[in-house]
Amino acid sequence: MSAQYFAQLDENNVVTHVAVVQREFLETNPQRYTGRWIETFIDDSHVYAGIGYEYLESEQDFRPQQPYLSWTWANKTWNPPTPMPSTGGPYRWSEEDLEWVAV
Secondary structure (H helix, E strand, C coil), rough: CCCCCCECCCCCEEEEEEEEHHHHHHCCCCCCCCCCCEEEEECCCCCCCCCCCEECCCCCCCCCCCCCCCCEECEEEEEECCCCCCCCCCCCCECCEEEEECC
16 A cells, blocks of 8 residues: 555644545544544645645645735745746845845
8 A cells, every 4th residue: 555645634724734644544543533634645736735734625735825925826836926037046035025136
């Protein structure tokens, strides 16, 4: 059997724990694995869950915490309002100025 990964969610669908456990073991040990557990995957079509990630019921997938208020979620990644310049750098995002700033 290959490894299976499950994320435990709190009442707000936020990941509190990630475990490597077979589904059968998880289901037959409810006293050990309390609460709600959702399978997470390591592949190109899913976001692997991490502590603090949110589970999106509509997408049946996870997303990390929003790095900045101005960034939007699309195509399974957080996107800044303007792309990072491809030349020069390195850069950091300035939320105050809503632009990339050379460091």
